Amino acid sequence: MDCIFCKIVAGEAPARIVYRDDLVTAFHDLRPAAPVHILIVPNRHVATLNDLTPADETWSGHLLETARRLAAEQGLTGYRLVLNVGAEGGQSVFHLHLHLVGGRRLQSHLGLA
Ligand code: AMP
Ligand code: ZN
Secondary structure (H helix, E strand, C coil), X not given: CCCHHXXXXXXXXXXXXXXXXXXXXXXXXXXXXXXXXXXXXXXXXXXXXXXXXXXXXHHHHHHHHHHHHHHHHCCCCCCEEEXXXXXXXXXXXXXXXXXXXECCCCCCCCCCC
16 A cells, blocks of 8 residues: 555654554654644554544554653643544545644644644
8 A cells, every 4th residue: 555654654664753652653744833743643554533443442542642642752731633634624644643733832723833
């Protein structure tokens, strides 16, 4: 499958990996929207949140917990988590990913800006 995030998980494409375990991988976003911009992805290919099944509950909770821990490690007390779903939701890479964004004052409106 030609999925860039699967390739990153498999170590077949370059990325600045921050963390990885059996369920998830975290790496720096190529085009950061803030001083800290990390993507956390399930190691298993899941295109969008709409494709989740009950079998995915193990890693989906772990995704949030990983975000919380990485934010703490980065010294962030406030930050934003963004999960774009589908093209209409602004998703451009179709391997589910959670954006962890912080390190500057974020506006209160929705979005990464
Ligand atoms: P989204 O619009 O929610 O699908 O976000 C996709 C994100 O993936 C964007 O912020 C891109 O900058 C980022 N991105 C795309 N390709 C790569 C890559 N090879 N390594 C790291 N981040 C990437
Ligand atoms: Zn994938």
